[in-house]
Every structure is written in structure tokens, then in C-alpha cells.
Amino acid sequence: MIKVAVFGYGTVGSGVVDVIDDNNELISKRIGDDICVKYILDIREFPGDRNESKIVHDVNVILDDPEVSIICETMGGTKFAYPYTKSALEKGKSVCTSNKELVAAYGPELLETAKSNNCSYLFEASVGGGIPIIRPMNTSLAPEHIEKIIGILNGTTNYMLTKMAREGSNYDDVLKEAQDKGYAERNPEADVEGYDACRKIAILSSLMTGKTVNYENIYTEGITKLTALDFEYAAKLDRSIKLLAIAEDKDGKLAAMVAPFMIGREHPLNGVNDVFNAIYVTGNKVDDVMFYGKGAGMLPTASAVVSDVVECARNMGRNISFAWSDEKAPLADFKDNERSFFVRIKQNAKDEAKEMFADAKEIEGVSGEYAFVTAKMSEREFDDKIVKLSDVINIIRIEE
Amino acid sequence: MIKVAVFGYGTVGSGVVDVIDDNNELISKRIGDDICVKYILDIREFPGDRNESKIVHDVNVILDDPEVSIICETMGGTKFAYPYTKSALEKGKSVCTSNKELVAAYGPELLETAKSNNCSYLFEASVGGGIPIIRPMNTSLAPEHIEKIIGILNGTTNYMLTKMAREGSNYDDVLKEAQDKGYAERNPEADVEGYDACRKIAILSSLMTGKTVNYENIYTEGITKLTALDFEYAAKLDRSIKLLAIAEDKDGKLAAMVAPFMIGREHPLNGVNDVFNAIYVTGNKVDDVMFYGKGAGMLPTASAVVSDVVECARNMGRNISFAWSDEKAPLADFKDNERSFFVRIKQNAKDEAKEMFADAKEIEGVSGEYAFVTAKMSEREFDDKIVKLSDVINIIRIEE
Numbered sequence: 001m002i003k004v005a006v007f008g009y010g011t012v013g014s015g016v017v018d019v020i021d022d023n024n025e026l027i028s029k030r031i032g033d034d035i036c037v038k039y040i041l042d043i044r045e046f047p048g049d050r051n052e053s054k055i056v057h058d059v060n061v062i063l064d065d066p067e068v069s070i071i072c073e074t075m076g077g078t079k080f081a082y083p084y085t086k087s088a089l090e091k092g093k094s095v096c097t098s099n100k101e102l103v104a105a106y107g108p109e110l111l112e113t114a115k116s117n118n119c120s121y122l123f124e125a126s127v128g129g130g131i132p133i134i135r136p137m138n139t140s141l142a143p144e145h146i147e148k149i150i151g152i153l154n155g156t157t158n159y160m161l162t163k164m165a166r167e168g169s170n171y172d173d174v175l176k177e178a179q180d181k182g183y184a185e186r187n188p189e190a191d192v193e194g195y196d197a198c199r200k201i202a203i204l205s206s207l208m209t210g211k212t213v214n215y216e217n218i219y220t221e222g223i224t225k226l227t228a229l230d231f232e233y234a235a236k237l238d239r240s241i242k243l244l245a246i247a248e249d250k251d252g253k254l255a256a257m258v259a260p261f262m263i264g265r266e267h268p269l270n271g272v273n274d275v276f277n278a279i280y281v282t283g284n285k286v287d288d289v290m291f292y293g294k295g296a297g298m299l300p301t302a303s304a305v306v307s308d309v310v311e312c313a314r315n316m317g318r319n320i321s322f323a324w325s326d327e328k329a330p331l332a333d334f335k336d337n338e339r340s341f342f343v344r345i346k347q348n349a350k351d352e353a354k355e356m357f358a359d360a361k362e363i364e365g366v367s368g369e370y371a372f373v374t375a376k377m378s379e380r381e382f383d384d385k386i387v388k389l390s391d392v393i394n395i396i397r398i399e400e
Numbered sequence: 401m402i403k404v405a406v407f408g409y410g411t412v413g414s415g416v417v418d419v420i421d422d423n424n425e426l427i428s429k430r431i432g433d434d435i436c437v438k439y440i441l442d443i444r445e446f447p448g449d450r451n452e453s454k455i456v457h458d459v460n461v462i463l464d465d466p467e468v469s470i471i472c473e474t475m476g477g478t479k480f481a482y483p484y485t486k487s488a489l490e491k492g493k494s495v496c497t498s499n500k501e502l503v504a505a506y507g508p509e510l511l512e513t514a515k516s517n518n519c520s521y522l523f524e525a526s527v528g529g530g531i532p533i534i535r536p537m538n539t540s541l542a543p544e545h546i547e548k549i550i551g552i553l554n555g556t557t558n559y560m561l562t563k564m565a566r567e568g569s570n571y572d573d574v575l576k577e578a579q580d581k582g583y584a585e586r587n588p589e590a591d592v593e594g595y596d597a598c599r600k601i602a603i604l605s606s607l608m609t610g611k612t613v614n615y616e617n618i619y620t621e622g623i624t625k626l627t628a629l630d631f632e633y634a635a636k637l638d639r640s641i642k643l644l645a646i647a648e649d650k651d652g653k654l655a656a657m658v659a660p661f662m663i664g665r666e667h668p669l670n671g672v673n674d675v676f677n678a679i680y681v682t683g684n685k686v687d688d689v690m691f692y693g694k695g696a697g698m699l700p701t702a703s704a705v706v707s708d709v710v711e712c713a714r715n716m717g718r719n720i721s722f723a724w725s726d727e728k729a730p731l732a733d734f735k736d737n738e739r740s741f742f743v744r745i746k747q748n749a750k751d752e753a754k755e756m757f758a759d760a761k762e763i764e765g766v767s768g769e770y771a772f773v774t775a776k777m778s779e780r781e782f783d784d785k786i787v788k789l790s791d792v793i794n795i796i797r798i799e800e
Contacts, residue, residue: 019543019685029610030542030723124540130686132532132540139539140524140532142430143419143706210429268692271671276688285419286530286703288676289693292668293686303686306543314721321714323430 002035002313005062007084008075009042009055012098012125015302016072017051020309027306031313038068041084059084063091070312072305073097078105089113089121096308098125098301104199104215107206108326120320122308127200128153130300131293132307133279137207138322144283146208149247150399153200155275155296156184156191157223157243161260162273165240170228183275193222194243194258201245204279205256207322208247211329213254219334221259230394233342233363233371238265242272244399253332261399262342335380340398344371346391356385369393402435402713405462407484408475409442409455412498412525415702416472417451420709427706431713438468441484459484463491470712472705473497478505489513489521496708498525498701504599504615507606508726520720522708527600528553530700531693532707533679537607538722544683546608549647550799553600555675555696556584556591557623557643561660562673565640570628583675593622594643594658601645604679605656607722608647611729613654619734621659630794633742633763633771638665642672644799653732661799662742735780740798744771746791756785769793 004020006013017037020027028034039062040054049055062068063084071088073095075081081102085095090113097103102110103123114121124134128151137146152158156178163174175192178184190196202215223243234241239262247256263270268290272278277295282288294300311320342363345353350370354360359375374382386392404420406413417437420427428434439462440454449455462468463484471488473495475481481502485495490513497503502510503523514521524534528551537546552558556578563574575592578584590596602615623643634641639662647656663670668690672678677695682688694700711720742763745753750770754760759775774782786792 015685023543023545023685026545026610027543032721131689132536135540136532136536139711140535140704140707142710143423143427143703145423145426210426266671268671271666271668278690283703285415285423285699287694287697287700289531289691290678291689291691293689297687299685300687303543303683304540307540310542311539321432 002031002033002069003038003067004035004070004072004309005039005041005068006037007041007071007073007081009040009044009046010074011298012301012305013040013072013074015298016074016305019299019302019306027310031310033313035313038065063087069093069316070309071095072309073099074305075099076101078102082106085110085121086113089117089119092117092119094119094122094312096122096305096312098305100126100199100203104202107203108212108324111322111324115319115321118317118319120312120315122311122320123203124308125301125304127203128277128279128291129155129293129295129297130303131277131279131291131295132304133204133291134207135307135311136291137204141281141283141286144286146281146283147249148282149201149204149208149279150269151197151201151204151245151279152242152269152272152277153197153245153279153295154191154243155277155294156188158272158277158295159183159275161223161241161243164226164228165231165234168228168231171224171226192224194220197243197245197258201247201256201258205247205254205329206324208249209254209329210323211325211327213256213329213331217331219257223260225394226260227394229366230396233344234262236363237262237342237373239263240270241396242269250332250336253330255332255334255337257334259397261397263399267399335383336378338376338378340376341374341382342371342396342398343374343386344369344393345389346370346393349389349391353389356389373398402431402433402469403438403467404435404470404472404709405439405441405468406437407441407471407473407481409440409444409446410474411698412701412705413440413472413474415698416474416705419699419702419706427710431710433713435713438465463487469493469716470709471495472709473499474705475499476501478502482506485510486513489517489519492517492519494519494522494712496522496705496712498705500526500599500603504602507603508612508724511722511724515719515721518717518719520712520715522711522720523603524708525701525704527603528677528679528691528693529555529695529697530703531677531679531691531695532704533604533691534607535707535711536691537604541681541683541686544686546681546683547649548682549601549604549608549679550669551597551601551604551645551679552642552669552672552677553597553645553679553695554591554643555677555694556588558672558677558695559583559675561623561641561643564626564628565631565634568628568631571624571626592624594620597643597645597658601647601656601658605647605654605729606724608649609654609729610723611725611727613656613729613731617731619657623660625794626660627794629766630796633744634662636763637662637742637773639663640670641796642669650732650736653730655732655734655737657734659797661797663799667799735783736778738776738778740776741774741782742771742796742798743774743786744769744793745789746770746793749789749791753789756789773798
């Protein structure tokens with residue numbers, strides 16, 4: 001019998017208990033051993049909850065119980081999650097987490113602790129919710145030199161952008177609706193400013209390079225400046241607007257960034273709508289592969305945590321290894337990236353703009369505005385030009 | 401040092417050697433040990449080939465060499481591949497294969513042989529070429545009750561259907577073009593009649609149920625009856641036509657089939673074009689996930705084989721288990737499936753058809769024809785009706 005403890009009885013934690021209970025028979029069959037949840041750690045009481053008897057408030061009850069071999073850490077944050085995870089691994093208990101913050105901040109250290117204690121630290125649920133991506137990166141794509149990753153990694157913003165595109169709504173209205181539906185937090189900053197996507201692409205970049213990419217070093221722009229008019233222009237260009245997280249190998253250096261991009265109808269990420277996420281990976285041998293699914297939500301994320309539990313159960317007493325060292329990955333300057341830019345300016349700056357961006361393609365605009373798509377140029381060259389232009393309304397990058 | 405042998409120096413086999421050589425440094429790093437190809441088994445000579453010195457003609461040279469721990473079987477067929485694979489596994493050598501025929505015919509037996517000899521039989525490359533699907537099914541989706549799988553599993557036919565849709569070409573012309581480009585065999589039967597897709601969905605169905613689904617029991621229809629006119633109708637319906645392989649759980653019984661279907665623009669499989677393949681999986685907890693990539697081709701398929709090699713290298717001396725027994729999966733009759741049907745008949749049968757399919761939606765047709773989409777009904781009910789109609793030109797199923 002495999003005995004599991006869950007740290008944190010919130011949305012994902014209760015989903016984990018649900019998945020292990022509901023699908024118990026088939027999970028046991030696929031593991032080749034019975035499995036159950038023995039403890040749930042939470043500071044709160046849950047009177048009347050069907051798992052009330054499993055709730056404990058003292059982490060040491062779990063850490064000191066030799067029967068518990070696998071822990072699901074679904075607490076979030078780092079203050080408690082870090083020391084609890086560290087202690088569990090030191091006691092040879094494997095930890096499966098959905099906590100992207102912890103993985104992004106302490107990944108290599110915790111992987112090393114797991115290795116020295118013949119257990120595992122797995123984090124499938126930390127990126128892309130229910131989408132299998134961490135394990136495929138570590139196994140299926142292990143023979144590959146990964147050249148590029150493009151991800152739609154945040155469900156909240158993708159839901160909002162899909163709404164804006166379909167209904168012509170404004171940013172504030174869709175944010176309010178997303179909050180009312182529980183898709184966005186009351187303080188939506190982590191999602192709409194791109195911080196969540198940034199932590200996720202930092203994790204994927206680390207797996208891509210085998211070294212550590214700090215999220216603080218990734219240029220990040222959110223979706224707060226987008227308006228209904230931007231989506232009208234996008235429709236005219238037969239493009240959609242997506243918040244993309246991109247990591248690219250540039251001659252052995254990593255160029256990573258998060259920002260809204262316009263992508264064409266033929267791009268495989270174009271059809272990724274609502275709360276769905278997708279990760280598009282290009283390898284030097286396998287070419288393009290894409291992983292698609294629900295990027296958030298209780299059960300999809302919980303399912304990813306439990307898939308890690310199954311892996312741990314199949315690998316009792318041994319470490320599942322990741323090539324992710326704490327050496328810093330060399331970074332390229334994203335300003336060297338070449339691309340086209342969609343630009344909206346006030347009508348009065350039109351002549352100035354036409355002279356500056358001679359090869360630009362004009363877009364039929366709204367009254368009082370002049371809009372165009374530049375030729376391909378580096379971010380640096382574009383920046384140098386655009387700062388000289390007065391009355392810029394908005395700029396959106398274009399991903400071919 | 402991990403020493404590998406490759407059985408069959410054809411397209412995939414030479415790709416395997418290429419991937420192991422070209423990406424040697426990073427693969428070694430990810431395994432944590434050096435890796436090389438020691439032997440290549442082929443009946444042919446390859447004078448001047450850069451791997452000429454590795455070619456052997458006698459399988460026993462490899463089977464008797466204790467240094468060889470992993471074998472890549474890329475021979476195809478079962479006549480030699482079966483006894484060679486069986487012998488290798490009996491000697492404790494893990495086997496990684498791209499051979500869907502062998503997996504579909506002898507999967508559970510070879511998995512059992514691997515298990516009793518503490519080695520592994522892995523077959524990532526047997527379905528979906530470079531797309532990670534077998535390992536994700538066995539690991540990432542292990543907590544899931546899989547409700548449905550819909551796959552575009554054959555690159556040749558998807559290339560042809562994409563051409564027909566985009567260029568209005570006729571079947572014979574696109575087949576000839578596909579043959580000229582090397583995408584289709586001179587004898588294209590296995591692809592165009594759906595046999596290849598059928599073997600692949602049989603493998604996925606077996607992993608889905610944990611039991612054995614024989615490909616002979618899967619209803620299979622190819623693309624040979626499709627014409628340019630069908631694609632004109634599809635465009636009018638804002639749908640595309642794809643060869644789908646579907647496996648569905650019906651109250652504990654499996655309903656599987658392969659046939660051309662019309663799917664809507666919003667369906668995630670709609671954008672899967674050219675030689676790309678995709679597998680769309682619905683689980684009871686994770687909801688919908690999709691895997692996309694190149695379904696064929698030397699390097700993508702070889703990369704999948706090498707990903708299995710990496711797994712074996714990380715699991716030396718132990719078996720990587722699959723829940724796939726030789727017990728037969730109970731099968732549902734696909735004729736109980738409910739769906740709509742697109743039907744083309746000759747104009748003179750119009751009144752008869754209108755009476756028979758009272759709820760049908762008429763489609764503006766070409767001169768001399770009457771075309772319609774039926775209401776949802778079971779395949780059985782539809783069959784019972786349609787046999788009574790004279791002058792049926794073509795029928796295409798609709799997947800919502």
C-alpha cells in the first residue's frame with residue numbers, strides 16, 4: 001500500500017484527493033500496488049468534510065511517519081512550502097508539486113536533495129496545468145537539442161484575450177467577468193502582468209538548457225495595455241493576439257521573454273482559446289511538436305500532480321533524474337531578436353513614421369490614427385526608432 | 401558506456417544512428433553516461449557508408465555480445481523482427497521499436513518477456529512518429545479514466561486530404577504527387593485504406609483499456625472514395641475532411657473505428673494539416689489534451705526511438721511497466737454510435753430522401769445532385785435507412 005500525504009487542502013489539494021479516490025482502482029492497477037491518502041496538512045479545520053479525519057495541523061506528524069512515502073505539495077508560496085519540501089526529501093519522501101513559485105526559485109537545490117536521498121522531486125503540474133509537458137521535456141524530448149519553445153502558459157489571460165477577440169469587449173470588462181467567474185484573482189497582477197507565465201517559461205527554459213534561468217532575468221510585458229481597437233486591427237490582419245512566453249536558443253545563449261504577440265491564422269497556437277494552454281516546442285531532430293490542454297483548474301492540475309505520484313510509486317527507493325543544474329544559463333539579449341512590429345500612432349505623426357519606417361505596410365486604421373506593420377528588424381533597432389516618434393498609441397510584436 | 405545496436409539500416413534505422421551521433425553530447429549528459437552505436441544489423445552491404453564498419457549480418461553477433469544492452473528495432477514486419485526481439489529480451493537486452501505491426505500483433509507477449517527478464521520493451525515511435533504519445537499515455541495520463549481518443553494518425557493521407565482541400569485536386573492526382581514526393585508508397589494501400597491508422601489506434605486502444613484490442617476487430621474505411629466535390633461541400637459546411645481514428649469508452653466497452661470524417665473549424669484537430677498528426681485525448685479528470693507533431697519522417701520517428709533508448713539507459717536492470725494484458729478488451733458495436741451523416745445522392749432520389757430523413761438539413765448542391773446532413777442517429781439506424789435509398793453518391797460521417 002502506497003500512502004500519500006497532501007500539503008494544503010485548497011483547490012488543487014482537494015482535487016488531488018478527489019483524483020486518487022475516484023480513480024483509485026485504475027491507478028492502483030497501473031501502479032501495481034494499492035494507494036491511499038493518509039494525511040492532509042492544513043492550518044484550517046474542515047468540519048463535516050468527508051476527509052475531516054485525515055486533516056492534521058502539524059507537519060511533523062507526516063514527516064515522522066515512515067508509512068508516508070509520497071507527498072503532494074499544493075500549498076503554493078515558498079515560506080512554508082520550501083522548508084516542508086526540503087525536510088520531506090531529506091527523509092527520503094518523494095514530493096510532487098504544483099507550486100511553480102517554489103520550483104522556479106529552488107528547483108535545482110530540491111532536485112539535488114531528492115537525488116542524495118534516493119527519492120524524487122517532480123513538478124509536472126507547475127507548468128501548463130493538466131498538459132503533460134515537464135515529463136515529456138525530460139523524457140520524450142531528451143534526445144533533442146531544443147531550439148525554441150513558444151507557450152500560451154496562462155489560462156486567465158488567454159480566456160480574457162479570447163473574449164476580447166470574439167466579443168469586441170474592453171480589457172476592464174473582460175477582467176471583471178473573469179473575476180466574477182473565478183478565473184481571475186481579485187488581485188489579478190500575477191496573471192495580467194505576465195508574472196505567472198514568466199515563472200513557467202523560466203522553468204521550461206531551465207529544462208531546455210539544463211542550467212538555471214532566473215525569472216527575474218526574463219523580459220516580461222502583460223496584457224493590460226491592450227484595447228478593443230487592437231483586436232479590430234488584428235482581425236484586419238487575419239491574426240489573433242496571444243500572450244506568448246518564448247524561449248529561444250541563440251548560438252548557445254538563451255533569449256526568453258513574455259509579451260502579447262500577434263500570430264497568424266495558420267499558426268498552430270492560433271486555435272488555442274479560452275482557458276486552454278499550449279506549448280509549442282521545436283527540436284533539431286523531431287521538428288515541431290505541440291502539447292495542448294487545460295492550463296489550470298482543479299482537476300486537470302490535480303491529475304498532473306497524481307501522474308507524478310504514479311511515477312514515484314513506480315520508482316520507489318530511486319531517484320527520477322532531471323538534467324537541471326544550478327549553474328546559470330548564459331543569456332542572450334532579447335533586444336537582438338528580429339521581428340516585425342504592429343504600431344498605432346496618432347494621425348499627426350504619420351509623415352514622420354512613414355519616413356522612419358520606409359518599408360512598413362500601412363493598415364487601414366480608424367479616424368485620427370495611423371497604423372502600420374514594420375519590416376523585420378531587431379528589437380533594438382525598433383526601439384531606437386520608435387522612441388523618436390511622438391504620439392505612439394500602442395505596439396504589438398508579431399510572431400511569424 | 402551504453403552500447404546500442406540497431407536492427408535494420410533503412411530510413412528510421414539510419415535516422416536513429418544520426419540522432420545518437422549528432423546529439424551525442426547532450427544525450428550522454430541527460431542519461432548521465434556515454435552512449436554509442438556498436439552494431440547495425442542489415443542483410444545489405446553499405447560500401448563507403450560512414451557506419452560501414454558497424455554493419456553485421458548475423459543477429460547472433462549482437463545477441464551474444466554482453467556489452468550491448470539496448471536494441472533499436474527498426475526493421476518493420478514481423479517475420480524476423482518477432483524472433484529477434486523475443487531473443488534479445490530473453491537475454492535481458494531492452495528493445496525500442498518503431499514497428500507498429502509487431503507491437504499491434506505481439507505487444508502483450510513481448511512486454512511480458514521484457515518484464516520477466518528485467519528489461520524493457522518500449523514503442524514510442526510505433527504511433528504518431530515524433531509525437532510523444534505512448535509514454536504520456538503510460539505515465540502522464542496514468543491517473544485518468546480515458547473516455548475518448550481521436551487521432552489523425554497517418555501522415556500520408558493527411559497530406560493528401562490537405563492538398564485536396566486547399567487545391568481542389570482530385571484523389572488520383574494528389575496520390576500521384578504524394579508518391580512522387582516519397583510521402584506515399586508505390587503500393588499505397590496501407591495508408592489510403594486506413595490499415596496503418598487502424599494498427600495505431602489498436603495500440604492506443606490497448607493502452608487505454610489495459611487489455612488487448614485486435615486491429616482486425618476495428619471497422620476501417622479509407623479515403624479512396626473521396627472526390628474534389630466532397631471538399632467543395634465540406635467548405636460550404638465550413639468543415640474539413642480528415643481521416644480519423646477513434647476509440648471511445650462505451651460503458652466499459654470499447655468502440656473503435658477508422659474513417660473519413662467532417663470536422664468543424666473550431667475542432668482542435670481542424671488545424672492539423674500536411675504530414676502533421678495529432679492525438680486528442682479526453683480523460684475524466686484532466687479533460688481534453690492534445691499531442692501534435694510530425695507523424696512520420698526519418699528524424700522525428702528516429703527521435704522517438706532514441707527517447708526510448710534514453711529511458712532504458714536511465715532504467716538499466718529494471719523493467720519499465722505497461723498496464724497492457726493479453727486479455728481481450730470487451731468491444732462495443734460501433735453501429736451503436738450516434739452521429740450525423742453528410743450524404744450526396746442523385747437528384748432523382750431527392751423526394752425519397754426527404755421523406756426518409758425528415759429532419760435533415762439540405763445543402764446547396766451541384767447540378768444533378770441532392771446533398772444533406774442528417775439529424776443525429778445511430779450508425780445502425782442510418783444504415784437501415786440508407787440501403788433503401790437508390791443512387792447514393794457518397795457518405796461522410798460528421799464528428800462534432
